[in-house]
Amino acid sequence: MSTARLVLDGVACRRGGRLLFDEFGLALAAGEAALVTGPNGVGKSSLIRIAAGLLAPAAGRVEATGARALLAEAAALDTERTLADAVGFWAALDGARGRVPEALDAVGLGVLAEVPVRMLSTGQRRRAALARVVAGGAAIWLLDEPVNGLDAASTTLLEGLVARHRAGGGIVLVASHVPVALPGARVLPLEPAA
Numbered sequence: 421m422s423t424a425r426l427v428l429d430g431v432a433c434r435r436g437g438r439l440l441f442d443e444f445g446l447a448l449a450a451g452e453a454a455l456v457t458g459p460n461g462v463g464k465s466s467l468i469r470i471a472a473g474l475l476a477p478a479a480g481r482v483e484a485t486g487a488r489a490l491l492a493e494a495a496a497l498d499t500e501r502t503l504a505d506a507v508g509f510w511a512a513l514d515g516a517r518g519r520v521p522e523a524l525d526a527v528g529l530g531v532l533a534e535v536p537v538r539m540l541s542t543g544q545r546r547r548a549a550l551a552r553v554v555a556g557g558a559a560i561w562l563l564d565e566p567v568n569g570l571d572a573a574s575t576t577l578l579e580g581l582v583a584r585h586r587a588g589g590g591i592v593l594v595a596s597h598v599p600v601a602l603p604g605a606r607v608l609p610l611e612p613a614a
């Protein structure tokens with residue numbers, strides 16, 4: 421994991437024919453994190469999707485060394501399955517089904533492993549989505565508005581997981597319109613294109 425690297429160079433984003441931002445750059449090495457801030461609609465989610473390789477930049481390039489895991493707005497967990505099964509579905513694709521119990525414990529949901537996802541609260545679903553990221557074992561975490569729906573204790577838990585991931589050589593890119601405590605992270609305000 422220590423060879424992980426994420427570079428965005430001169431990235432521009434166009435959505436619906438409108439240029440949202442341009443000339444955005446960052447370079448993160450193993451253990452580093454960045455926090456992209458900015459008001460609603462400036463393009464933070466779009467930037468995260470570009471970093472994930474799910475959206476093509478209008479200009480510039482993205483270079484990722486290491487697997488990428490995305491925490492997006494939707495949890496993407498089958499609501500009819502139990503929590504362990506729903507997270508396990510994704511973990512199995514990463515060959516990591518065995519890590520699910522530990523990941524659920526890490527987000528404080530071990531006790532709800534056999535409960536259907538549809539019965540979880542908003543904050544619990546958010547933590548379940550985070551468990552999916554933790555279980556997958558990717559080096560590069562891309563977290564879009566990760567504290568949405570989380571209470572203070574869960575926010576602290578998330579910050580701890582991010583710190584642990586970085587200590588293990590992982591990279592974390594967070595987009596958030598509210599403050600997230602990421603000690604030593606670069607804070608990058610996303611500016612609208614002129």
Ligand SMILES: Nc1ncnc2c1ncn2[C@@H]1O[C@H](COP(=O)(O)OP(=O)(O)OP(=O)(O)O)[C@@H](O)[C@H]1O
Pocket residue numbers: 435436437440458459460461462463464465466467597
């Ligand atoms: N598929 C799309 N087609 C056209 N425009 C889009 C599409 N997706 C997003 N947009 C527009 O792009 C702009 C940026 O959206 P984005 O979700 O990236 O912003 P954001 O900074 O993450 O906002 P928020 O803080 O509200 O989540 C918005 O004006 C949005 O309406």
